Amino acid sequence: MKGAEKGMLVLSAIKNMKEDIRARLEADYPEIDFIFSYGIEEAKEHLPEAEVFITYGEDLNDELIKQAKNLKWIMVISAGLDQMPFRQIEEQGILVTNARGIHAVPMAEYAFSMLLQVYRQAKKLFEFEKEHSWQRKLPMEEISGKTMAIVGTGAIGQEVARIAKAFHMETLGVSKTGNDKPYFDKTYENAALTNVISNADFVVSVLPSTSETRELFQDEHFKAMPTHAVFLNMGRGDLVKSETILNAVRAGEIAHVVLDVFEEEPLPRDHPFWDEENVTITPHLSGSSSQYQYRAFEIFFDNLEKYLQGEKDYINKIDPKRGY
Known part of the structure; x- marks a missing residue:
């Protein structure tokens, strides 16, 4: 695939996404439709149409994946993947990448x-x-x-x-x-x-x-x-x-x-x-940082370019059989 297809939808369930990241996505990729939802409850109604889904990885289950008929890529902007429904993801052939290394x-x-x-x-x-x-x-x-x-x-x-x-x-x-x-x-x-x-x-x-x-x-x-x-x-x-x-x-x-x-x-x-x-x-905050989203979305930007150009050497590509 060369460039984004018309009507390609990138859906985000990231709460409190930084405004400058949203602005950069929309400015750099005007041909892509973006929906920025505040969590999965807002996002799930758009999942059936989404081609790319951005998530923290804790909000998906088998049923939601089954509904995501058009989904081709899940970007998890965290390193943890232990709550991901990998069996269903593998069955539907969905690419998964994560933000391993940013912590x-x-x-x-x-x-x-x-x-x-x-x-x-x-x-x-x-x-x-x-x-x-x-x-x-x-x-x-x-x-x-x-x-x-x-x-x-x-x-x-x-x-x-x-x-x-x-x-x-x-x-x-x-x-x-x-x-x-x-x-x-x-x-x-x-x-x-x-x-x-x-x-x-x-x-x-x-x-x-x-x-x-x-x-x-x-x-x-x-x-x-x-x-x-x-x-x-x-x-x-x-x-x-x-x-x-x-x-x-x-x-x-x-x-x-x-x-x-x-x-x-x-x-x-x-x-x-x-x-x-x-x-x-301490309350599971060792990876917390004001730079967290910026580092995670740098990986997403790099992988989005690869995705649009039809390349396969994605950063942090996950093997669904292994879960990492």
Whole structure:
């Protein structure tokens, strides 16, 4: 296909899409019809006519896909795909791309802000500040020169490893293939996970949710970590059961846990995590940034050009059989 066909409809269900992004789409592609809906409830009436659908990936189901008779491409402007109805998408032969990689900068910054707050006693310092209490005897630690194991060596993991090098850390990567990746001193396959984390001061997971990663971390992994280790999960909450984490913290098997993702979200108000001194909770915002939409739509603009020109080398093309 060369150029947009007359009447081609691109439908967006992105709430609060930035006005300058909308303006650029309409200015650069006057031959395309755009509908900018505020969420799926507004968008679904237009789905049967849409050729391209832009979504966060959490609002589609089999029934909606079946209704989308004209749909050829779904652009998911997030990295998470665990709620996508891939079987129906594959049956209808719909292209899926996502925004994998755009979270690297904010998530890496989040990781180090959390590790520093643990080692520099930020929680207690904030308490003392509220109490107007001048306390100088808090034990302070340095994250420099430590060993970090990063589980997941894609774009986010590589950015975490790159920054770790500024702190003179040894960086160990764990992934399905164990292939060498930039900024990692050594990389290992998943089978070596227990051995790798047994030598780590910090264990950071950035894994997505797949059949291979669900409950990957078990009791034995926390027992294998040094008792001074900090575990940080900012990938997906189904990596490890809450009970497993609580048992490890309460038994003193690890020193601290930082969690941005959970088995159940929002985390219930009565969940025991909230009251654990050695657990830091954040509400799934490690990837949040004022630059989020701009980075995501740069991928969309690039792929839209490929789509209109009939090219096939899409950025972040998803295999529906694998779900990533």
